[in-house]
Amino acid sequence: MSETIISVRDLNKVYGQRRLLKFLGQGFRALKGVSLEVGRGSVFGLLGPNGAGKTTLIKILLGLVRGAEGHAQVFGLSAGDPRARRRVGYLPEAHRLPTYLTGRQVLTLYGMLSGREKSWLEERMPAWLDRVGMADSADRKIREYSKGMQQRIGLAQALIHEPELVFLDEPTDGIDPKGRAVIRGIIAELKDRGVTVFINSHLLMEVEMICDRVVIMDQGRIIREGTIDEMTPKTGAVRFDVNPIPDDLGQMFDLSGTGESDDKGFELTVNDGEIDAVIDKLRARGISIQGIYPRKLTLEESFIDVVKREHGE
Amino acid sequence: MNAAMARALMMDAVFQVLDNRVFRVLVILVLIPILFTFLIGFRESEIVFLFGLERWSYDSILSILPGGNVSTQDMDAQGMVISAFTAIFVDFLGGDLGVMLAIAATAFFVPQMIEKGSADVLFHKPIHRFFLFLSRYFAGLVFIFLLTVVAVTGIYLGLLIVSGYNDPGILWASLTLTYLFGLVHCVSMLVGVMTRSTVASILVTLLFFFGNGCLIQQGWILKEQVMSQQEIADAVERETRANESEDGFVLEDEDESGVFLGIFLRTLNTLHFIFPKTTDAGHLTSLLRGAFEKGNAYEDAESDFIVLKLTGELEEVDAEDSVPPVGSAEELFGEPTYAARDDGVDGRLVIWSRARRRMTVEFAGKERELPERAKTTGDELAQLLQDLLGLDEDAIEIDDDPIGTHGKMQNMGPLFLTVAGRHVIWEEGGRRHHVAFFGTKERFHAIELETPAELDEILRETWTDEILAECGVLNETSQGDWYTNQLGWDSELKYNLFFSIGSSIAFAAGMLLLGGWRLKRIDF
Numbered sequence: 001m002s003e004t005i006i007s008v009r010d011l012n013k014v015y016g017q018r019r020l021l022k023f024l025g026q027g028f029r030a031l032k033g034v035s036l037e038v039g040r041g042s043v044f045g046l047l048g049p050n051g052a053g054k055t056t057l058i059k060i061l062l063g064l065v066r067g068a069e070g071h072a073q074v075f076g077l078s079a080g081d082p083r084a085r086r087r088v089g090y091l092p093e094a095h096r097l098p099t100y101l102t103g104r105q106v107l108t109l110y111g112m113l114s115g116r117e118k119s120w121l122e123e124r125m126p127a128w129l130d131r132v133g134m135a136d137s138a139d140r141k142i143r144e145y146s147k148g149m150q151q152r153i154g155l156a157q158a159l160i161h162e163p164e165l166v167f168l169d170e171p172t173d174g175i176d177p178k179g180r181a182v183i184r185g186i187i188a189e190l191k192d193r194g195v196t197v198f199i200n201s202h203l204l205m206e207v208e209m210i211c212d213r214v215v216i217m218d219q220g221r222i223i224r225e226g227t228i229d230e231m232t233p234k235t236g237a238v239r240f241d242v243n244p245i246p247d248d249l250g251q252m253f254d255l256s257g258t259g260e261s262d263d264k265g266f267e268l269t270v271n272d273g274e275i276d277a278v279i280d281k282l283r284a285r286g287i288s289i290q291g292i293y294p295r296k297l298t299l300e301e302s303f304i305d306v307v308k309r310e311h312g313e
Numbered sequence: 314m315n316a317a318m319a320r321a322l323m324m325d326a327v328f329q330v331l332d333n334r335v336f337r338v339l340v341i342l343v344l345i346p347i348l349f350t351f352l353i354g355f356r357e358s359e360i361v362f363l364f365g366l367e368r369w370s371y372d373s374i375l376s377i378l379p380g381g382n383v384s385t386q387d388m389d390a391q392g393m394v395i396s397a398f399t400a401i402f403v404d405f406l407g408g409d410l411g412v413m414l415a416i417a418a419t420a421f422f423v424p425q426m427i428e429k430g431s432a433d434v435l436f437h438k439p440i441h442r443f444f445l446f447l448s449r450y451f452a453g454l455v456f457i458f459l460l461t462v463v464a465v466t467g468i469y470l471g472l473l474i475v476s477g478y479n480d481p482g483i484l485w486a487s488l489t490l491t492y493l494f495g496l497v498h499c500v501s502m503l504v505g506v507m508t509r510s511t512v513a514s515i516l517v518t519l520l521f522f523f524g525n526g527c528l529i530q531q532g533w534i535l536k537e538q539v540m541s542q543q544e545i546a547d548a549v550e551r552e553t554r555a556n557e558s559e560d561g562f563v564l565e566d567e568d569e570s571g572v573f574l575g576i577f578l579r580t581l582n583t584l585h586f587i588f589p590k591t592t593d594a595g596h597l598t599s600l601l602r603g604a605f606e607k608g609n610a611y612e613d614a615e616s617d618f619i620v621l622k623l624t625g626e627l628e629e630v631d632a633e634d635s636v637p638p639v640g641s642a643e644e645l646f647g648e649p650t651y652a653a654r655d656d657g658v659d660g661r662l663v664i665w666s667r668a669r670r671r672m673t674v675e676f677a678g679k680e681r682e683l684p685e686r687a688k689t690t691g692d693e694l695a696q697l698l699q700d701l702l703g704l705d706e707d708a709i710e711i712d713d714d715p716i717g718t719h720g721k722m723q724n725m726g727p728l729f730l731t732v733a734g735r736h737v738i739w740e741e742g743g744r745r746h747h748v749a750f751f752g753t754k755e756r757f758h759a760i761e762l763e764t765p766a767e768l769d770e771i772l773r774e775t776w777t778d779e780i781l782a783e784c785g786v787l788n789e790t791s792q793g794d795w796y797t798n799q800l801g802w803d804s805e806l807k808y809n810l811f812f813s814i815g816s817s818i819a820f821a822a823g824m825l826l827l828g829g830w831r832l833k834r835i836d837f
Contacts, residue, residue: 083437
């Protein structure tokens, strides 16, 4: 792996624990021995059901939550160290920006709070406003913004000071499909520039499209970690898109087991050698083959499967 | 935190205030008294409405009030009306109502900052949480400072332009009101971070503002004034009894206060010293305004003895050159603290001051240590004059006229207390010496008047009476005036302005540090 930007080992966090009652183990255990590493320039996805501990992990890394036990470092510095935070951008979930400021003032304020000079920010601001589609609304007050506009300007505030590491918590929340494409584009650009992106999202399709590596958390623990390819393995089934769909499809092939069909094609569990036989059968009947795809698990299917197994379902 | 971050916090504070709706409403409200000062002119003898459209003399206004058939010929009616106006609009509406509204308008600063969503965006920035907390405190100060600057400057300009009344001292009010607000805003900040509730913050802060101001601070001032007045009254009464007694001494009273009263007074003292002296802010304004006004010719802060003004052709001279009228009588006179010369009559005035001596005397059947009295010291001087100068007893005139009996009045009664005195008058070397001894609290004074022996008697009597009419011990029955007079930059600790401001700021700093400590421990 490239240079490690985030390093977490055996991290534990208990909320609501009083020192005197510590030995009784009271309080809510949000993290239970979490360990992970994130390399420079990667796009890292953090997945998990509600209450899994994802946001707690991010907030510990940003110094927003304190009192965790274990090892947590960002840029080789203790989590929450101001020198590390200076190099970090963060778009929180359900964030609230100061309603008394305009979009432009928000970017100036948060950019300066990250240590950048006003003139430095003013040079780069038009490009960022344009990139998130807010150039025309930059001088309106935040209170006049829709949820999607607030999300866009929130994303810009996370990036305006050009951080090396960006935490995005539900970045496409409230954003329309066109806007989501823009955000995906921005993340790709960040990756190209060597910026490390740490994404927490429930939109697993998006994560699958954007991320290099993902971690699935549940009940404060990491239950699965790997690259997108590792998380979406082949199922052994192959999908055939054909035209027309033969009426006696059930007689031609054994559709029991994983076999499924719809008005565009069907799916069969076959090995590589059996695919030729299927093609021959279809061609012999004059059926046009429009596509053959080895079937992979989607990230969503993989996620649900992993979480279900974790819960013993 | 670098300079850019500091500028960002300041910028945020200003924007937050300027966008505040309550702030805008208050700006409109403060324009009302400003408009008032521009539409109504308070002239020396009349009130002019709408640039001369209507004119009312002060006498005609007073005549329509019950019992108001009074001539204002000898009164500074303009000053009195403007004082009343500024007392209402600056001291009350600004000092009390204004602070209350400002508390209500700024109480949301901290709860809003730390609510979910806002806190995440702000607190992940590389700035210490305490500085972010302080920035909200600063925003509150900006809020009140901008308002008071607009109000006070507007009123000052209105009075100057339309009424021709120049009182630059009023401008201090913007600073003292900001200081006052700063002392209570810290409580709002602490409650805000502890409870995360705007409503709780407003209620607790208002409770603190009134509880501390009305009960603790005003209660302490009232206690101090009552005790001080009682002390002076007792001292005056003892002086009078001593003057009337044969040998000039009286027994001192014993402390008869009960245990519970003692505990109550100690508790009140402790609370007063710990909590911010919010009521001092108003007195501070009065004192700072006084810096622009002509004060008394002489005043002794410890004994409340003052010389109002110099009469006739008297002009102040260096007191250090003065020597007692009788050689080797320094012990009787003390230090020359004030002196003036009148070249017209070739006379001089010297005020001598010192600590009251205690003397061991045989009194009421046994030997006792008792404080000196005007009578004993006057008689001591008379004896000294006989011993040193060889004057006959008949050549020394002794008089018991009290000090401060010329009847000058203030709002709440006579300006001066009637204090027992002992006048010793004699002639020596072509000069006539008139020394009036008197004591208040633990101080002892001598007013020395020296004139040529051949001066016309009527002229001398007039000259002497006019000077003595300006001398006396303040009768401070008005609580506000009494306390303002006690306060000073060099007063004793409990009335010292450095201590008042320092201990109040220490309280505010303590509240902010406690708030910062709490904020540091919050998991967002």
